[in-house]
Amino acid sequence: MTVEAKSVPVPVIVASEEMQAVRRRALRRQRLNRGMIYVVAIALAIWIILPIYLIGSMALSSPAGVRTYPKAIFPFTDISFDTMSFFLQSEGILPGVINSIVVALITLVLSTLIAAPAGYAISRYIFPGRDFYRLAILGVRAFPVIVLAVPLAVLFIRLGLFDQVHSVALMHTALTLPTTVLVIGSVFASIPYELEEAAMVHGATPLQAFRRVIVPLVLPGIAASAIFTFVMSWNEVFAASILTLENRTLPAQVLNALNKSSPEFQFAGGFFMLIPSLIFIFFIRRYLFNMWGQVTK
Amino acid sequence: MAEIVIENAVKKFGNFFAVNNVSLTINDQEFMVLLGPSGCGKTTLLRSIAGLGMLDSGRIMIGGRDVTYMPPRERNLAMVFQSYAIFPHMTVYDNVAFGLKMRKVDPTETKRRVQQAAELLHIEKMLDRYPSRMSGGQRQRVAVARAIAVQSEVLLMDEPLSNLDALLRLEMRAELKRLLAELKVTTIYVTHDQIEAMSMGDRIAVMRDGIIQQVDKPNAVYDTPADRFVGGFIGNPPMNFIEGQVSAQNGSVNVHIGDFAITPPEGIVPALKPFEGQSVIIGIRAENIETFTKPTDNAMKVQVLVVEPLGSQNLLTIKIGTSIVKVATHPDFPAAPDGDIWLRFPIDKVRWLHRDSQKALAPV
Ligand SMILES: Nc1ncnc2c1ncn2[C@@H]1O[C@H](COP(=O)(O)OP(=O)(O)OP(=O)(O)O)[C@@H](O)[C@H]1O
Ligand SMILES: [Mg+2]
Numbered sequence: 001m002t003v004e005a006k007s008v009p010v011p012v013i014v015a016s017e018e019m020q021a022v023r024r025r026a027l028r029r030q031r032l033n034r035g036m037i038y039v040v041a042i043a044l045a046i047w048i049i050l051p052i053y054l055i056g057s058m059a060l061s062s063p064a065g066v067r068t069y070p071k072a073i074f075p076f077t078d079i080s081f082d083t084m085s086f087f088l089q090s091e092g093i094l095p096g097v098i099n100s101i102v103v104a105l106i107t108l109v110l111s112t113l114i115a116a117p118a119g120y121a122i123s124r125y126i127f128p129g130r131d132f133y134r135l136a137i138l139g140v141r142a143f144p145v146i147v148l149a150v151p152l153a154v155l156f157i158r159l160g161l162f163d164q165v166h167s168v169a170l171m172h173t174a175l176t177l178p179t180t181v182l183v184i185g186s187v188f189a190s191i192p193y194e195l196e197e198a199a200m201v202h203g204a205t206p207l208q209a210f211r212r213v214i215v216p217l218v219l220p221g222i223a224a225s226a227i228f229t230f231v232m233s234w235n236e237v238f239a240a241s242i243l244t245l246e247n248r249t250l251p252a253q254v255l256n257a258l259n260k261s262s263p264e265f266q267f268a269g270g271f272f273m274l275i276p277s278l279i280f281i282f283f284i285r286r287y288l289f290n291m292w293g294q295v296t297k
Numbered sequence: 298m299a300e301i302v303i304e305n306a307v308k309k310f311g312n313f314f315a316v317n318n319v320s321l322t323i324n325d326q327e328f329m330v331l332l333g334p335s336g337c338g339k340t341t342l343l344r345s346i347a348g349l350g351m352l353d354s355g356r357i358m359i360g361g362r363d364v365t366y367m368p369p370r371e372r373n374l375a376m377v378f379q380s381y382a383i384f385p386h387m388t389v390y391d392n393v394a395f396g397l398k399m400r401k402v403d404p405t406e407t408k409r410r411v412q413q414a415a416e417l418l419h420i421e422k423m424l425d426r427y428p429s430r431m432s433g434g435q436r437q438r439v440a441v442a443r444a445i446a447v448q449s450e451v452l453l454m455d456e457p458l459s460n461l462d463a464l465l466r467l468e469m470r471a472e473l474k475r476l477l478a479e480l481k482v483t484t485i486y487v488t489h490d491q492i493e494a495m496s497m498g499d500r501i502a503v504m505r506d507g508i509i510q511q512v513d514k515p516n517a518v519y520d521t522p523a524d525r526f527v528g529g530f531i532g533n534p535p536m537n538f539i540e541g542q543v544s545a546q547n548g549s550v551n552v553h554i555g556d557f558a559i560t561p562p563e564g565i566v567p568a569l570k571p572f573e574g575q576s577v578i579i580g581i582r583a584e585n586i587e588t589f590t591k592p593t594d595n596a597m598k599v600q601v602l603v604v605e606p607l608g609s610q611n612l613l614t615i616k617i618g619t620s621i622v623k624v625a626t627h628p629d630f631p632a633a634p635d636g637d638i639w640l641r642f643p644i645d646k647v648r649w650l651h652r653d654s655q656k657a658l659a660p661v
């Protein structure tokens with residue numbers, strides 16, 4: 001141990017060789033650990049990004065470019081929207097987009113309208129059978145969609161609802177409700193009841209307490225869950241294919257046309273359907289992290 | 298006028314009595330401190346008064362009105378929550394102004410009162426901040442400011458200063474007390490801090506397991522605890538309790554600790570007499586025990602185990618029979634571990650307690 005005597009009365013501690021070696025080893029281990037995490041994270045990211053990248057690059061090159069082999073290393077060199085416009089102009093695609101949007105919007109509204117009060121009740125009130133109810137909600141998801149869709153198709157035919165966007169929206173509402181109820185329930189649960197109580201003690205009616213305290217706090221979470229519902233409906237294909245013939249939603253239409261279509265149609269279709277999900281993830285990623293109890297700003 | 302009368306209040310959670318038949322009257326403008334160990338039901342009682350969670354039985358009156366079944370907003374009170382419960386989506390200003398807005402106080406008056414409350418709690422520079430960007434102690438002060446800004450007749454505070462540093466707490470304590478007296482508020486104040494309880498309370502209610510054990514002025518609770526629990530809970534160090542045998546010979550009653558005999562004062566003799574041949578508990582505070590370095594009349598010889606210098610006094614630990622006894626002495630008193638000293642119990646400072654019920658024997 002060498003301690004230098006200095007005129008300034010600041011204690012300067014010079015660590016011994018041995019301590020410095022220990023410290024270096026600790027630092028190296030820390031760096032190694034961090035390095036490993038990065039390696040894993042990058043591997044996972046590539047796993048997900050690569051297909052998206054390939055689809056995107058194909059969709060944004062000319063139809064001729066899609067078919068050439070071998071590919072250029074940087075496919076974006078000849079960006080062209082021909083493939084996309086070819087896809088969008090194909091038969092049934094534009095009506096499909098409109099149907100999809102209508103279905104998704106109806107689903108979003110219905111699902112949120114039903115799930116908001118249900119989620120509130122689940123998180124706030126203790127009522128007989130609450131736990132059973134919570135499980136039962138998930139029950140819908142316990143059956144494969146096909147199992148639900150076929151009897152529903154029969155029922156809808158009988159009711160004269162078959163092959164209509166409304167019926168698809170109803171089905172999608174049923175499919176998205178479990179998730180929506182639980183997500184909105186957890187949003188409500190994350191808000192301490194004492195906030196409502198504090199509002200009421202300080203002169204608010206229950207309704208005022210709800211409107212002034214709870215609503216502003218849950219709104220972002222409910223918005224995120226609504227977007228989530230929208231995307232789930234947008235991407236859903238099985239039920240939509242079974243319940244419609246003429247009035248197909250976009251995924252059903254694309255699926256239907258898939259085996260008789262060219263590669264550029266497939267790439268463009270895939271890419272087009274991906275976009276809403278990507279935008280959605282981008283906007284709600286903070287809430288997703290939030291739901292897992294980790295707030296990242 | 299806002300006298301609070303609680304009559305036979307019971308609040309159960311399942312089969313558990315969180316508040317067990319509590320009756321308590323808090324006079325108009327009184328500052329009542331509710332003191333008790335964690336989990337004894339202080340918060341539950343306070344919430345019942347506020348109207349959060351209905352009583353299982355009993356009645357609550359505020360200012361002569363029966364409020365038992367009224368919603369919180371009609372009870373005209375304000376409350377500081379133990380968890381603060383300040384609104385995260387509102388600025389400090391809006392938080393403090395919340396009660397005033399709900400009561401439709403006009404804007405200029407609202408502004409004045411928010412300013413006043415904020416200044417008192419030293420948060421006037423943070424009025425446009427959001428709570429998420431404040432420290433725990435600052436949030437707590439926002440919660441207190443929100444409650445006092447309302448200037449309601451009744452103020453319920455659940456450990457409102459618990460998260461402040463010692464110095465700030467000392468200052469807040471005095472200012473809060475002064476302001477509340479000025480506003481003529483009836484206050485119930487929950488705390489764990491005995492010094493806070495002793496210094497702020499007009500009266501202290503000591504609670505345990507959902508039951509109020511004693512309600513009295515701070516000095517009375519300190520000097521004449523109603524039972525062993527109160528004596529042990531209040532005061533630092535806790536009151537000493539020593540077992541003694543009662544004997545009666547030729548009409549004179551004595552209490553023996555080993556070979557040593559104490560002659561109780563006249564007033565308590567009739568109460569002690571029935572316990573002849575049995576034991577009672579003697580309670581005495583550390584600072585009331587007299588210490589001597591030499592044999593003295595009516596003093597018992599004991600051996601010192603530990604000496605703890607605390608600055609203003611020395612705290613001695615002594616074993617009498619099977620009981621550990623703490624004795625406070627002047628710092629200059631010469632006591633050393635393993636050394637002998639002599640103790641005398643001034644009989645007017647002694648509490649006499651029943652051995653089984655552990656309640657104080659009343660002078661008959
Ligand atoms: N909602 C509830 N459900 C069940 N039991 C409860 C509930 N709230 C409180 N209790 C129980 O009631 C008892 C009293 O709780 P309370 O919160 O009133 O204690 P406290 O005196 O305020 O304690 P502390 O000083 O720790 O705040 C505790 O044993 C607690 O476990
Ligand atoms: Mg409490």
